[in-house]
Amino acid sequence: MRTPFLLVNFKAYEEALGPKAVALAKTCATVEEDTGRSLAVAPSAFDLALVAKSVRLPVFAQHLDPAETGKSTGWLPPEAALAAGAVGTIVNHSERKVAWEEIRDLVKRCHVLGLEVVVCADDPGEAGTAAKLGPDYIAIEPPELIGGDVSVTTAKPEVITRSVDRIRTANPAVKVLCGAGVKTGKDVAKALELGTVGVLLASGVVKAKNPEKALRDLAKGLTREA
Ligand code: G3P
Numbered sequence: 001m002r003t004p005f006l007l008v009n010f011k012a013y014e015e016a017l018g019p020k021a022v023a024l025a026k027t028c029a030t031v032e033e034d035t036g037r038s039l040a041v042a043p044s045a046f047d048l049a050l051v052a053k054s055v056r057l058p059v060f061a062q063h064l065d066p067a068e069t070g071k072s073t074g075w076l077p078p079e080a081a082l083a084a085g086a087v088g089t090i091v092n093h094s095e096r097k098v099a100w101e102e103i104r105d106l107v108k109r110c111h112v113l114g115l116e117v118v119v120c121a122d123d124p125g126e127a128g129t130a131a132k133l134g135p136d137y138i139a140i141e142p143p144e145l146i147g148g149d150v151s152v153t154t155a156k157p158e159v160i161t162r163s164v165d166r167i168r169t170a171n172p173a174v175k176v177l178c179g180a181g182v183k184t185g186k187d188v189a190k191a192l193e194l195g196t197v198g199v200l201l202a203s204g205v206v207k208a209k210n211p212e213k214a215l216r217d218l219a220k221g222l223t224r225e226a
Helices: 019-035 048-054 078-084 100-113 124-131 157-170 185-193 211-220
Strands: 005-009 038-042 088-091 116-121 137-140 175-178 198-201
Touching: 005 211, 019 038, 019 048, 019 211, 048 078, 078 100, 088 100, 100 116, 116 124, 124 137, 124 157, 137 157, 157 175, 185 198, 185 211
Parallel strands: 005 038, 005 198, 088 116, 116 137, 137 175, 175 198
Antiparallel strands: none
C-alpha cells in the first residue's frame, strides 16, 4: 500500500452489500482519484471479486483462514482471495478473533503469495504479540470504541502511542494503523501524528449520510508521508 492510507472496512453493513458494495467502492475510487490520497477497501467475501473487477483500488479481504486449497469446504484460503483480486487481508478483527497460531500460519501463507496482512489488536499487549508474527500492518482498535462517535485518537491516544512503542520494540518493520470511532480528517491527521501510517475505519464512511463527503474530509487528514 502507498502510505499513509485509509482502509475502509465494509463489515456486513447492509449499506455496503451486493450492488451497494460496488457503488461504495466506486465512491472511494472517485475520492482517491480526485484527491491523490491513498485508499483501500475491504468488502464482504461475497462481494470481493466483483468489487476488485469494478474499481482500480486495492481490495482487502476482511478475514482469511490458513486453510489449504482443495478439500476445505466453507473455509477462506488465501489463494481464493488472490484469485478474486485481493491484494491483502485483515485478520483477528475484534469482531472475528482467531488464535495466534492461525495468524502466524496465515501471515506466512499470505506472504508466499504476495498478499499483505493487517492484523488487528485490541490493546498494546496484543499489538506486541502480533508484531512478532511479522505482518505488514497492525491495526490498533479498542473494541469498546468501535462503531461509536468518539475517535480512538481523542478517547485513548495513549493506547496508540503505547502500541506504536511495543510494535517498534518487537518488530520495527511492522507499520501501524489505528481505528475505532474515526469520523473526520482531523481524527486521521491526529492518528498520523501519533505514529500511525493510516486508519482502518467503517461506520464513519459506510453509515455516513453522505459517504463521499465524509471520505473527502477523511482524506484531507492524510497529509503527511509516513
Ligand atoms: O475495522 C474498522 C473498525 O472496527 C472501526 O469501526 O465503525 O469505529 O470505524 P468504526
